Amino acid sequence: MMPTLSEIKKSFLVSLWFMFLTFPIMVIRVNTTEKLVLWRWENMAYMGIGSFLLSFVWRYMLWRKETGKKDSESGTLQLPSFFERILSDRRYIVPATAAGIALVAIFPFVMDTYQTNIMITALMYIVLGLGLNIVVGLAGLLDLGYVAFYAVGAYTYGLLNHHFGLGFWTVLPIGAVMGAFFGILLGFPVLRLRGDYLAIVTLGFGEIIRLILENWNEFSFGPSGIAQIARPSLFGIQLSLSSSIIYLYFVMIGMVLFTIFVVNRLQNSRIGRAWIALREDEVACQAMGIDKTRTKLTAFALGATWAGMVGVIFAAKTTFINPASFTFLESAMILAIVVLGGMGSIVGVSIAALILILLPEYLRAFSEFRMLIFGAIMVIMMVFRPQGIVANVRRSYKFQPDKHS
Amino acid sequence: METILEVNGLTMDFGGLRALDHLNIDIRRGEIVALIGPNGAGKTTFFNCITGIYLPTQGDIIISPPKAEGTHKRERINGLKPNQVTEKGMARTFQNIRLFPNMTVLENVMIGRHCRTRAGVAGAIFRNRAMVREEQSIVDDSFRVLEKIGLARYVNDQARNLPYGAQRLLEIARALATEPFLILLDEPAAGMNPQETHELDELITRIRDDEGISILLIEHDMKLVMSLSNRIFVMDYGKKIAQGTPEEIRNNPVVIKAYLGEEIDA
Ligand SMILES: Nc1ncnc2c1ncn2[C@@H]1O[C@H](COP(=O)(O)OP(=O)(O)OP(=O)(O)O)[C@@H](O)[C@H]1O
Numbered sequence: 001m002m003p004t005l006s007e008i009k010k011s012f013l014v015s016l017w018f019m020f021l022t023f024p025i026m027v028i029r030v031n032t033t034e035k036l037v038l039w040r041w042e043n044m045a046y047m048g049i050g051s052f053l054l055s056f057v058w059r060y061m062l063w064r065k066e067t068g069k070k071d072s073e074s075g076t077l078q079l080p081s082f083f084e085r086i087l088s089d090r091r092y093i094v095p096a097t098a099a100g101i102a103l104v105a106i107f108p109f110v111m112d113t114y115q116t117n118i119m120i121t122a123l124m125y126i127v128l129g130l131g132l133n134i135v136v137g138l139a140g141l142l143d144l145g146y147v148a149f150y151a152v153g154a155y156t157y158g159l160l161n162h163h164f165g166l167g168f169w170t171v172l173p174i175g176a177v178m179g180a181f182f183g184i185l186l187g188f189p190v191l192r193l194r195g196d197y198l199a200i201v202t203l204g205f206g207e208i209i210r211l212i213l214e215n216w217n218e219f220s221f222g223p224s225g226i227a228q229i230a231r232p233s234l235f236g237i238q239l240s241l242s243s244s245i246i247y248l249y250f251v252m253i254g255m256v257l258f259t260i261f262v263v264n265r266l267q268n269s270r271i272g273r274a275w276i277a278l279r280e281d282e283v284a285c286q287a288m289g290i291d292k293t294r295t296k297l298t299a300f301a302l303g304a305t306w307a308g309m310v311g312v313i314f315a316a317k318t319t320f321i322n323p324a325s326f327t328f329l330e331s332a333m334i335l336a337i338v339v340l341g342g343m344g345s346i347v348g349v350s351i352a353a354l355i356l357i358l359l360p361e362y363l364r365a366f367s368e369f370r371m372l373i374f375g376a377i378m379v380i381m382m383v384f385r386p387q388g389i390v391a392n393v394r395r396s397y398k399f400q401p402d403k404h405s
Numbered sequence: 406m407e408t409i410l411e412v413n414g415l416t417m418d419f420g421g422l423r424a425l426d427h428l429n430i431d432i433r434r435g436e437i438v439a440l441i442g443p444n445g446a447g448k449t450t451f452f453n454c455i456t457g458i459y460l461p462t463q464g465d466i467i468i469s470p471p472k473a474e475g476t477h478k479r480e481r482i483n484g485l486k487p488n489q490v491t492e493k494g495m496a497r498t499f500q501n502i503r504l505f506p507n508m509t510v511l512e513n514v515m516i517g518r519h520c521r522t523r524a525g526v527a528g529a530i531f532r533n534r535a536m537v538r539e540e541q542s543i544v545d546d547s548f549r550v551l552e553k554i555g556l557a558r559y560v561n562d563q564a565r566n567l568p569y570g571a572q573r574l575l576e577i578a579r580a581l582a583t584e585p586f587l588i589l590l591d592e593p594a595a596g597m598n599p600q601e602t603h604e605l606d607e608l609i610t611r612i613r614d615d616e617g618i619s620i621l622l623i624e625h626d627m628k629l630v631m632s633l634s635n636r637i638f639v640m641d642y643g644k645k646i647a648q649g650t651p652e653e654i655r656n657n658p659v660v661i662k663a664y665l666g667e668e669i670d671a
Pocket residue numbers: 419422424442443444445446447448449450451500
C-alpha cells in the first residue's frame with residue numbers, strides 16, 4: 001500500500017512551492033519596447049506537473065528502498081542489482097564470458113578506428129578506476145589528485161621519448177615506478193590527514209603537478225606540450241596508424257586483465273585486509289598491530305602505479321600531451337567511476353568505467369546536457385544505491401566442523 | 406610470580422585537566438586484575454596511555470614479557486606506537502566497540518594475525534608456496550580462536566550484523582589472535598544480559614587458565630569484578646585511591662565514599 005494520500009499531498013506541496021519559486025522567471029515576461037507584460041500561465045502548468053511527477057517518482061523509489069530493507073532485515077540488507085544477479089547465476093556466467101571473449105577479440109576488426117579508439121579510452125579508465133579503487137575503495141583514503149600520477153606517467157614517456165628516444169615498452173615499467181614514487185611523495189605529508197582534509201590536500205597536489213607542467217617551460221615545454229611521441233612498436237616494427245590502434249587495443253586488454261589479476265590478489269591478501277581495516281577503523285586497526293604509516297604508503301604507491309602506467313599508454317596513444325589533459329575533471333571522473341561502480345568491487349568499477357566513458361560518446365546528441373545527466377545519475381545512485389552497481393562482497397571461507405576440534 | 410607490567414608515576418594532562426595523576430600499577434603473571442572507578446575517573450585514559458594511543462605527560466611504562474625459560478627482559482615502552490605495543494604483546498578491546506563492520510567475523514580475527522605474519526606485496530601477487538602456507542595458517546589460527554570464543558557459527562557473517570554480545574566477544578577474539586601476554590579489556594560486560602555476563606566470566610577465567618594470558622579489565626559490573634579478580638585497583642579523579650583483594654576493596658571506606666554511597670555488593 002504505497003501511494004498513500006499523504007505522499008500525494010507532499011508531492012503536491014512540492015509542486016506548489018516550485019510553481020511559486022519559478023513564477024517570476026517562468027511566467028512573467030516584460031516586453032520593454034511595447035510596454036507589455038506577458039503572462040505565460042502555461043509555463044506554470046508545465047512546472048507544476050513536472051515537479052509533481054518528479055517528486056512523486058522520487059518518493060516512490062525511496063519507499064521501494066525502505067521496504068526492500070525491511071523485507072530482508074535478517075538476511076542480506078540490500079536487494080541485489082541486475083548485474084549482481086547475473087554474476088551470481090552459474091547458468092549465465094559461462095555463456096556470458098564466452099560471448100564476452102568473442103566480442104572483445106573481434107571488436108577492433110569489425111569496428112572502425114574511431115570506435116576502437118573510444119574503446120581504448122574506456123579500457124584505460126577501467127585500469128585507472130581499479131588503481132584509484134585501491135586508494136579510495138579499499139584503503140578509504142579520499143584522493144582527489146589522482147590525475148597527477150596519470151600526468152607523471154604520461155610525461156615520463158613523453159620526455160624520455162623526446163630526449164632519449166626510449167620506446168614504449170622500456171618506459172612502461174619506468175612509468176609504473178615513477179607513479180609509485182610520486183604516490184609515496186604525496187603519501188608522506190598526508191599521513192596524518194583524514195577525510196575531507198585529505199581530499200583537499202590531494203586536490204592541491206594534483207593542481208600543483210599540473211601547474212608545474214604548465215609553467216616550467218624548460219622542463220615540460222609548458223602549455224604547448226610535447227608532440228610526436230612514438231606509438232608502441234611490435235618487436236621493433238613500426239606499425240601503420242590503423243594497425244597500431246588495433247595493437248594498442250590488445251595491449252590495453254592485456255593491461256586490464258593484468259590489473260584485475262593483481263588487484264584481485266591484493267585485496268584478498270594480508271596487505272589488502274590491512275587496507276580495508278584501515279578504512280573501517282583507523283584506531284582499531286593500529287591497536288590490532290597494523291603499521292598505519294606503512295599501510296597507507298603502500299596503498300598510495302600501489303594505486304599510483306596504475307595511473308603511471310596508463311599515463312604512458314595515454315601518451316603513446318595520442319602521441320601528443322599537454323597539461324590540459326590532466327585537469328581536476330579527470331580526477332573527478334575516475335572517482336565517479338569508483339563510487340558508481342561500488343567501492344572495492346572490481347566488476348563494478350569495470351562496468352562503471354564502460355558506462356561513464358562509452359555512454360557520453362554515443363549520446364553526442366545530448367552533449368549539452370552531459371554534465372547535467374552525469375550529476376543526476378550520481379545523486380540518484382547515492383540516494384538509492386550507495387554501495388554502487390556491484391557491492392563489494394567479502395570472501396567467505398569453508399570449514400569442516402570437526403577438522404579443528 | 407614475576408611482574409609483567411609496571412606503571413610508575415603515570416601522568417596525563419589534557420590542557421588543564423589532569424586525567425591521570427602519578428598512577429602506580431603493577432600486574433603479575435597469570436593474574437586477573439580489575440581497574441574500577443566512577444565515570445570519568447580516567448580508566449580508559451589509562452588504557453590509551455599504556456597502549457600508545459596517547460603519549461603520557463610523565464611516568465614510565467615497563468613491560469617484562471614472560472619467556473619460557475624464565476629469563477625476562479624489562480623494557481620501557483613509552484612513546485611506542487599502538488601497533489608496536491601490540492607487537493610487544495599487549496592487546497586491548499574498546500569500551501565503545503570498534504570492530505571492522507564491513508569485514509567478516511573471520512577477517513576481523515585475521516587482522517589480529519597481521520603482526521605475527523609477514524607476507525608483503527610481492528607475496529600477495531605471486532602467491533609463492535611460503536605465502537600460501539602462511540595465508541592458510543592465518544585462516545586456520547583465526548578459526549581456532551573463533552571456536553575457542555564460541556563464535557564459530559558466525560564465521561562468514563559481516564561483523565556489523567552480529568548481536569551486541571557477540572560483537573563484544575569478537576573484540577576479545579581479535580585481541581587474542583595477536584598472541585598477547587596481557588589483554589586489556591575495557592568494560593567487556595557493558596550491555597550484556599546476566600546470562601552473557603556469566604558466560605563472559607567463565608570465558609575470561611578460561612583464557613587465563615588455558616592460555617596463560619594475564620588480564621586487566623575495566624568494569625562497572627561489581628558482581629563480575631568481585632568474582633573474577635585476584636586484585637583490584639580503584640581510581641578516582643585520575644588518582645589511585647585504593648588497591649587490594651576483592652575482600653579488602655569491598656570494605657574499604659575510601660572506596661565506598663568515592664562511589665558516593667553506591668552499593669558495592671556482590
Ligand atoms: N582526548 C581527550 N581530551 C580531553 N579530555 C579527555 C580526553 N580523553 C579523556 N578526557 C577526559 O579525561 C577524563 C577521564 O576520562 P576517561 O574516559 O578515561 O574516563 P573513564 O574512567 O574511562 O570513564 P567511564 O567509566 O565513563 O568510561 C574525563 O574527564 C574526560 O573528559
